[in-house]
Structure formats: C-alpha cells, structure tokens
Amino acid sequence: MSDPEITPDVMRVSWGPQHPMSGQTRILIDIDGEKVHKLTADLGFTHRGIEKILENRTFLQGIIPVERMVMVDTANVGLSYVLAIEEALEVETPDRADWIRSMICELCRINSHLYAFGLQVESTGYFPAVFLWTTIDREIILDLLEELSGLVPPDLDIGLEELSIDRQTVRMRVQAKSFQAADRLGLQLAKFGPFASARIGAIEKDPKTGSKRFNVTISLKEPEAGDRG
Amino acid sequence: VSEGVEETFVEAVQAAHPDYIESVGVLKPKWVSLVAKREGFSELAFSLRDEFGFIHPVSAGAIDYPKENRMRINYYLINPSSRFSLMLGVDLPRDDLTLPSMTRVWEAMSFHERETKEMFGINFEGHPNPVPLLLPPDWKGGYPLRKDFEGEGAEP
Numbered sequence: 250m251s252d253p254e255i256t257p258d259v260m261r262v263s264w265g266p267q268h269p270m271s272g273q274t275r276i277l278i279d280i281d282g283e284k285v286h287k288l289t290a291d292l293g294f295t296h297r298g299i300e301k302i303l304e305n306r307t308f309l310q311g312i313i314p315v316e317r318m319v320m321v322d323t324a325n326v327g328l329s330y331v332l333a334i335e336e337a338l339e340v341e342t343p344d345r346a347d348w349i350r351s352m353i354c355e356l357c358r359i360n361s362h363l364y365a366f367g368l369q370v371e372s373t374g375y376f377p378a379v380f381l382w383t384t385i386d387r388e389i390i391l392d393l394l395e396e397l398s399g400l401v402p403p404d405l406d407i408g409l410e411e412l413s414i415d416r417q418t419v420r421m422r423v424q425a426k427s428f429q430a431a432d433r434l435g436l437q438l439a440k441f442g443p444f445a446s447a448r449i450g451a452i453e454k455d456p457k458t459g460s461k462r463f464n465v466t467i468s469l470k471e472p473e474a475g476d477r478g
Numbered sequence: 479v480s481e482g483v484e485e486t487f488v489e490a491v492q493a494a495h496p497d498y499i500e501s502v503g504v505l506k507p508k509w510v511s512l513v514a515k516r517e518g519f520s521e522l523a524f525s526l527r528d529e530f531g532f533i534h535p536v537s538a539g540a541i542d543y544p545k546e547n548r549m550r551i552n553y554y555l556i557n558p559s560s561r562f563s564l565m566l567g568v569d570l571p572r573d574d575l576t577l578p579s580m581t582r583v584w585e586a587m588s589f590h591e592r593e594t595k596e597m598f599g600i601n602f603e604g605h606p607n608p609v610p611l612l613l614p615p616d617w618k619g620g621y622p623l624r625k626d627f628e629g630e631g632a633e634p
Contacts, residue, residue, distance in 0.1 A: 292589075296612035300623055 267291065310336050320341055322361035324353045353397070360390045407434060410462075419467040424460050428452065431463055438467060445470045484510055487562065491530065498522040500569075511565045516577070519568055523553075523583045531557040532564055538580070538590035540598040542625045547572045549598060552578060553587065558573070579605040597623040 258281045265275030273293035279286040286334050299318070303311045305355055318325040328350060329382040335342065342350075367383030370376050411422035431452055438447035450464035484504040491512065492499060498518040514522050517633045526532045531554040541550045553566040570577060579602035580587045584631040591602045592611040600606065610617060622625055 292612060295610065298622060301627070304625075401562065 258282075265291075274467060319361070321364045322357045324350075324357040328354055353394070356390050360387050360394075363387050363390075404429060417469045419465075419469070421465040421467075422453075422462065423465055424462050426460055428461060431461060433463070438465070443470060444468065480562075483560075484508065487530075491526075494529070495522055495525060497609070500602060505565070508561055509563045509565075509566065513567045513569070515567055516570065520578045520583070523580055526555065526564070526566065527583050531559055533589075534558050534586075535580075535584035535586045538587055538594055540594050540600060540623075542572075542623070544625045545574065549600065551577060551594065551600060553584075555584075561631075570622065575600045576603060577601070580601050581605055596619060599624070604614075 250437045259279050260279055260323050261283070262278045263275055264278055266273030273291075274295075275291045275293070277289040277291060279288075297317070299314055302314050306314070311334075312327050312330060334340075363383040365387055367380035370379040386439075391460040406423045406426040409421060410424050411420075413420045423431075423434070425434070431449055435447060435449045436446060445468045446467065447467045450466070452461050454461055484507070486610040487510060488502045488504065492502060495518075498515055498521065500513040500515050501523055502513075503510050534556040536554040536556055538551070538553045540552070543549065547570055548569045550567050550569050555564045555566060556562070557564070568577065577596070577600060579591055580603065581591065581602075582592060587605065588605070589611055591605055592608065595602055595605075596613045596617075609615070613622070
C-alpha cells in the first residue's frame, strides 16, 4: 500500500475485510469528515497459484483444480478450460457431448444464480427466508448433478464402521450395499501382495436397511530377515 | 460480417506501423494476434487506442520461455465498436525485463501490470503504484510463475 497523505484532518479507514472465507478484500478510504479523498483496493491473498499447479499435471488432472475457482458453478469454468485444450489439440466433440455439456452448464448456471439471488436478498437483512427458498430450489439441481456424477456402482459402495490394528493384524467392520461388494472386496484384498491373508467373516443382513455387515481380518506378512535392519 | 475483415485490419496496422511490428496473425474470426517490437511499443499502443479503437483493456500477463531466454508479455484488448479482440505481445530478453508501463495508455492495466510484476519480475517503468497486488508485502520467495521457480520459501 502506498502511504497515505495523512494530515490532521484526513483519516484512513479500512472498509472491510469482507468475506472471511475466500480472501479478505478490503478498501482503504482516506476521508476528511464525509469527504472521500482516495480509495485504495486491497485484494487480499486470493491468488491460489492454479497456473503453477497445472504445470505439473496432465490436461485431464487439470480439470479438478480449475473447477475449484467457483464454488457453485463448476461446470462452466471447467468447460472453458476443456474447450481451450480441445482447441489446442484439435479435438472435435460429437453433438451428443455438446448437448450434454450445454445442459450441465445451464443447470450449474441456474444453480449459481439462485444462490446469488438468495444471498443478495438475505444481505438486505429483511428477507432471510428467500435464501432458504432458493436453497430448496437448488436442491433439485444438486440432486440431478449428483445423479450424474456421484453415482457409485453397487459393488463398490462400501463403508467402514470400525477399524482396529494389532501388530500384524488389521480388523475391520464393514458395511456394504450388496453381497457382490463383499466378494469383490475379498478378491481385491487377496490380490494385494503385502497381505499374508485376508478373510471375510460371516455376512449379516440388517433387517431394517437391507445393508450387509461383515468383518474383515487381514494378516500382514512377517517381514523377512533382511528387512529388519 | 463480410469476409476478410481481419485481413483488412492486419494490412491497415502493418501499413501504419511497419517499423514497430514483428508479426501479425489472425487467430480466429475477429481475433488478431500482434507481436510488437520492443522499440516504439508505447507509440504503437497509443496508436492502437486512438486510431484503431482498442479502448477496452481486458487483461495482461506474461509467459516464461526459459529455454529461449525470453519472456512474452501479452496485453489483451477489445475494440467495442467493431468487436475485434487483439492479443498484443512483446518479447523481452530474460536478463533485461523492462517495459514502459501501459497505464499511461490504458489506466485499467494497473492491476494486471502489478500482478505481472510480482509473478514474473517484469519492471514496468512509470507505473504509478508498483507494489505487490496479490502476494504478501513481505514476500521474498522469488517470482512464483516463472518456470524456474523452485517452490514456496525458496530464496530469490
């Protein structure tokens, strides 16, 4: 910041910082009574270094950090990044992909606008309920986007309830949606080299939710003599 | 829009400033890239603003080419009446990174030049307020967006 020309009459007031989450933007105001002499903008430390992060990533990996730029409207930011790469690589997208992209982007746009309207009205301090109304409407869109991106195949839907580790044994209590998940987990664990054995105990069915519960016991290999030193 | 408006513009710019221009190319419809020479860069910028109507500054930034020992500084401009976009670039050798500040031409380039200065270490002569924009005031870690930047906390 440049030093203000502070005279006995001119006072420097810090307006802000605003928004404690995404960088502290503030404006320094030099005032003399109600007369404003000068405004100095201080953007805060909002730089995330995305350019540098992307230097060490593949193009595909780069989509994730780029989308972090906007909290509620990730698709449109990601799309502009993807379009730039496609143009550089001279890749042409099929019409179907363009249509799907347009729909996702429109959903994200409506989502972001609802959020903005809600916050704006709420910020007046008179109608906080409007933010709740728009949040309810956003929920529809979030459900749609979740259906699109967050769908987990049933044989991968596994939750961990308990975990205990002895010296050479790992015991887990696992909850899964289906029997296939238990089979698949056992199969994958058996393939993994460092485990001497991986056993799956009796599978119980939860009568209320229909989910499956079972114990997994994994014994680690004894380290060989050469590994100890 | 008739065909060939870009070519007409390119010819007009080249005819007006044959000495200041390194190369001109059409990137896309209504999107022209112009690489200027370092000498006479201010005159070219004033002419682009006053005679060619590029009165709207969009952004500015730099690209580091350490193997070729140069840095390219890009100014992005728009002519609002003809909707032309211009990428005005200039190459500087990495050991002499000095350029007259374009804040005299487009005042709104101030923030962009401050950012380019702190991120790449380019010295914009005549900038009214050359203090860091985004980095902390006591930052001594070098220039983060250069390709040879080692990481946080590295000595310059």
